[in-house]
Amino acid sequence: xxxxxxxxxxxxxxxxxxxxxxxxxxxxxxxxxxxxxxxxxxxxxxxxxxxxxxxxxxxxxxxxxxxxxxxxxxxxxxxxxxxxxxxxxxxxxxxxxxxxxxxxxxxxxxxxxxxxxxxxxxxxxxxxxxxxxxxxxxxxxxxxxxxxxxxxxxxxxxxxxxxxxxxxxxxxxxxxxxxxxxxxxxxxxxxxxxxxxxxxxxxxxxxxxxxxxxxxxxxxxxxxxxxxxxxxxxxxxxxxxxxxxxxxxxxxxxxxxxxxxxxxxxxxxx
Amino acid sequence: xxxxxxxxxxxxxxxxxxxxxxxxxxxxxxxxxxxxxxxxxxxxxxxxxxxxxxxxxxxxxxxxxxxxxxxxxxxxxxxxxxxxxxxxxxxxxxxxxxxxxxxxxxxxxxxxxxxxxxxxxxxxxxxxxxxxxxxxxxxxxxxxxxxxxxxxxxxxxxxxxxxxxxxxxxxxxxxxxxxxxxxxxxxxxxxxxxxxxxxxxxxxxxxxxxxxxxxxxxxxxxxxxxxxxxxxxxxxxxxxxxxxxxxxxxxxxxxxxxxxxxxxxxxxxx
Numbered sequence: 001x002x003x004x005x006x007x008x009x010x011x012x013x014x015x016x017x018x019x020x021x022x023x024x025x026x027x028x029x030x031x032x033x034x035x036x037x038x039x040x041x042x043x044x045x046x047x048x049x050x051x052x053x054x055x056x057x058x059x060x061x062x063x064x065x066x067x068x069x070x071x072x073x074x075x076x077x078x079x080x081x082x083x084x085x086x087x088x089x090x091x092x093x094x095x096x097x098x099x100x101x102x103x104x105x106x107x108x109x110x111x112x113x114x115x116x117x118x119x120x121x122x123x124x125x126x127x128x129x130x131x132x133x134x135x136x137x138x139x140x141x142x143x144x145x146x147x148x149x150x151x152x153x154x155x156x157x158x159x160x161x162x163x164x165x166x167x168x169x170x171x172x173x174x175x176x177x178x179x180x181x182x183x184x185x186x187x188x189x190x191x192x193x194x195x196x197x198x199x200x201x202x203x204x205x206x207x208x209x210x211x212x213x214x215x216x217x218x219x220x221x222x223x224x225x226x227x228x229x230x231x232x233x234x235x236x237x238x239x240x241x242x243x244x245x246x247x248x249x250x251x252x253x254x255x256x257x258x259x260x261x262x263x264x265x266x267x268x269x270x
Numbered sequence: 271x272x273x274x275x276x277x278x279x280x281x282x283x284x285x286x287x288x289x290x291x292x293x294x295x296x297x298x299x300x301x302x303x304x305x306x307x308x309x310x311x312x313x314x315x316x317x318x319x320x321x322x323x324x325x326x327x328x329x330x331x332x333x334x335x336x337x338x339x340x341x342x343x344x345x346x347x348x349x350x351x352x353x354x355x356x357x358x359x360x361x362x363x364x365x366x367x368x369x370x371x372x373x374x375x376x377x378x379x380x381x382x383x384x385x386x387x388x389x390x391x392x393x394x395x396x397x398x399x400x401x402x403x404x405x406x407x408x409x410x411x412x413x414x415x416x417x418x419x420x421x422x423x424x425x426x427x428x429x430x431x432x433x434x435x436x437x438x439x440x441x442x443x444x445x446x447x448x449x450x451x452x453x454x455x456x457x458x459x460x461x462x463x464x465x466x467x468x469x470x471x472x473x474x475x476x477x478x479x480x481x482x483x484x485x486x487x488x489x490x491x492x493x494x495x496x497x498x499x500x501x502x503x504x505x506x507x508x509x510x511x512x513x514x515x516x517x518x519x520x521x522x523x524x525x526x527x528x529x530x531x532x533x534x535x536x537x538x539x540x
Contacts, residue, residue, distance in 0.1 A: 141515040245411040258525035
């Protein structure tokens with residue numbers, strides 16, 4: 001349902017100041033919403049079963065999303081020019097299409113523990129990294145992701161965007177407790193693989209040869225900068241390092257995740 | 271040499287409106303400068319031989335960079351509070367330390383062609399991706415990078431930051447011509463490996479087994495979205511694809527680069 005609005009219309013409240021992350025975090029959690037940006041990502045969100053609250057579109061995007069909008073005839077569609085969109089959101093909306101969607105309840109941890117290949121994030125706090133890691137995990141054939149309580153929100157706009165909507169395709173949820181997470185994984189039969197630079201770690205090449213077959217594997221990725229906590233690293237089944245050139249910093253966590261997901265993905269042949 | 275300045279002092283001209291990329295691109299190329307952000311990255315730029323034009327520091331960063339500043343007693347050090355820094359640059363400077371440095375001439379392409387493992391970018395236009403790729407290449411033991419003329423600038427502030435200064439450690443330069451680049455590489459004895467989703471591509475696992483030994487290998491990475499041009503892909507020695515789950519988009523180019531650099535890095539053992 002197309003609705004005419006001005007920049008100060010309170011019905012645009014879901015879309016205000018999209019670049020102010022602390023404001024957005026409290027607003028989105030209070031209202032139970034998240035924002036999807038761009039036609040492709042909006043489409044994927046809706047197809048994954050996320051119920052829209054409203055759409056905010058530049059006129060030229062109406063035609064491209066016509067079928068999506070038709071499925072939700074009662075949902076408001078705010079058609080605004082780019083200047084109004086910029087005034088509301090606080091930045092130039094390159095893709096000209098935004099949607100506000102309801103957050104669904106996260107699946108229970110047990111559902112994820114029933115899968116075979118999991119990416120597990122310990123306090124990865126950067127939304128770009130979380131989005132990039134979930135995209136790589138989905139693309140490289142991993143089954144799901146588990147996040148520590150303090151990890152960044154995969155449904156935050158920037159994470160959704162960077163993931164190209166993989167946050168909708170890949171099952172994920174949060175551990176209720178940081179401390180108990182490693183035991184839950186091993187209790188469910190996972191070989192837990194801690195990515196670390198520790199001296200007692202094995203070369204990823206070598207570990208990959210052992211773990212490429214079928215079986216339950218969880219790769220543990222630590223926070224930006226400091227890496228995995230001792231608690232997670234030392235309780236893991238195996239500690240691995242990506243072979244690195246001397247004197248260069250560790251890889252960015254998203255790059256390390258891509259490498260580990262590639263190396264440890266189950267191979268059909270081989 | 272510490273200098274007192276206000277936000278509208280023309281001597282801060284190197285640092286204005288750092289988020290406005292089209293303004294910055296013309297300003298930096300006109301003046302032959304680039305910006306480094308954060309103590310660690312500034313230190314790496316200077317240690318790599320880049321000559322500073324000036325520094326812009328919050329007072330609390332003076333002590334940490336004292337030795338660097340002492341090496342350049344004639345270079346202006348503008349000490350400003352964070353409000354002034356924000357007024358000049360147009361955003362909150364999280365790390366409180368900026369430096370403007372002279373761009374050096376790029377090395378000739380022939381210097382790079384003398385190396386063994388090269389990452390080659392065809393019109394990768396996003397600064398974050400260029401920075402991330404150079405960081406991964408350096409970390410995973412590759413020798414250098416070659417960029418097509420239209421690829422994004424590795425010395426743009428965001429690329430420098432994402433690379434954690436790897437753009438100073440890893441030798442890189444630009445091809446003078448997009449069209450001639452593949453022939454230059456094969457003429458110099460490289461096996462060129464095109465990363466693509468084409469049907470006639472080989473599995474990266476299989477190609478990696480062949481190419482992991484010593485020898486000259488160049489991995490070709492295409493532009494965001496469309497990937498490699500036909501010209502680059504079809505003239506390559508081999509076309510490879512990273513095994514992907516059906517129905518998921520390709521990996522982000524920086525993730526694909528990390529995977530390829532890991533898989534094709536020369537292994538000492540094996």
